[in-house]
Amino acid sequence: MAALVVILAGVKAASSILVPFLLSVFIAMACNPLITWASRYRVPRWLSVILVILLIVVFGFMLAGLVGNSMNEFSRNLPEYKEQLAGELSWLVGRLATFDIHLDRSQLLSYLDPGLAMNMASNLLSGVGAVMTNFLLILLTVVFMLFEAESVPRKVHIALDDPAMKIEQIDKFLSSIKDYLAIKTLVSLATGFLAGLMLYLLGVDHFMLWAVLAFLLNYIPNIGSIIAAVPAVLLALVQLGPATAGLVGIGYVVINTLMGNVVEPRFMGRGLGLSTLVVFLSLIFWGWLLGTVGMLLSVPLTMIVKIALESTQGGRWFALLLADDVKPVEESAS
Numbered sequence: 001m002a003a004l005v006v007i008l009a010g011v012k013a014a015s016s017i018l019v020p021f022l023l024s025v026f027i028a029m030a031c032n033p034l035i036t037w038a039s040r041y042r043v044p045r046w047l048s049v050i051l052v053i054l055l056i057v058v059f060g061f062m063l064a065g066l067v068g069n070s071m072n073e074f075s076r077n078l079p080e081y082k083e084q085l086a087g088e089l090s091w092l093v094g095r096l097a098t099f100d101i102h103l104d105r106s107q108l109l110s111y112l113d114p115g116l117a118m119n120m121a122s123n124l125l126s127g128v129g130a131v132m133t134n135f136l137l138i139l140l141t142v143v144f145m146l147f148e149a150e151s152v153p154r155k156v157h158i159a160l161d162d163p164a165m166k167i168e169q170i171d172k173f174l175s176s177i178k179d180y181l182a183i184k185t186l187v188s189l190a191t192g193f194l195a196g197l198m199l200y201l202l203g204v205d206h207f208m209l210w211a212v213l214a215f216l217l218n219y220i221p222n223i224g225s226i227i228a229a230v231p232a233v234l235l236a237l238v239q240l241g242p243a244t245a246g247l248v249g250i251g252y253v254v255i256n257t258l259m260g261n262v263v264e265p266r267f268m269g270r271g272l273g274l275s276t277l278v279v280f281l282s283l284i285f286w287g288w289l290l291g292t293v294g295m296l297l298s299v300p301l302t303m304i305v306k307i308a309l310e311s312t313q314g315g316r317w318f319a320l321l322l323a324d325d326v327k328p329v330e331e332s333a334s
Helices: 002-013 015-040 045-098 105-111 116-159 168-202 207-217 223-240 242-268 276-290 292-296 298-310 316-322 328-333
Strands: none
Touching: 002 015, 002 276, 015 045, 015 116, 015 168, 015 276, 015 292, 045 116, 045 207, 045 223, 168 207, 168 223, 168 242, 168 298, 207 223, 223 242, 223 276, 276 292, 276 298, 292 298, 298 316
16 A cells, blocks of 8 residues: 555656556557458558547547637636626525525535536646647657557567466456447547537527537546536527527437437446446546546546456456445355
């Protein structure tokens, strides 16, 4: 435990170096299935890597321009939005008073800041933008990783004295991580697109901003979809009224239910295998350790730890503690 504390302190101190590296690893893992798919059609690896990188750069710069403009405009209007939200909360306090439910407006505002969710969304996107200032370094690292990805499993087997490649746990571990990240990225892209389209059709301002937020936070199951929906619903309440805000809330519930309970399990098999408590605690822990990007990658990082522990005899007991639902009695009986 003392050694673990020392390691975590070192990771936190080196977070400025580790965060771009981890981001590069996850981007490379998410893009590697495209390279593998292209190789089936006899496309040279170097050509498929170049095409994937060009795709990332083109769409990345287009998205960065749109989101950057929307982010600046939202930041300028944020004080006005917060004032209007405070006014809506005052109206709610007045309505409750007619039903003989008396609340202190100033005390309620001190406990429940209606602009806090908008501030959180703004800070989250700003934190991601700050990391992406190292875009060139991340991009170059991704390129080298994609070129080396094909030989990594072989190197791991040889490093563990298994040249015949008979250790199934290594292959299962690497395959599970790649499949999880690829499927989760595609599902998150679809979630962000549907959320942005819904907000655009309803006329909510800064729909691109909320679409990107929905994409990023979809990597955090259960909790992420709620966090992504709150600022969009609050903005719809201020801008278009309670009816539209209700429609936005219902739309988010439908999209996340469809993606989380129908589409994702269809391609990913059974669920994540992480309890909701573990997801929430991992969000806090990785956010403290690695900052904003750590929050976004909290569940993938915890999944990597869980899959790695499941692949070892000594760590299987801890993987069971992280799991959502296990039946050790029935399994041992069978």
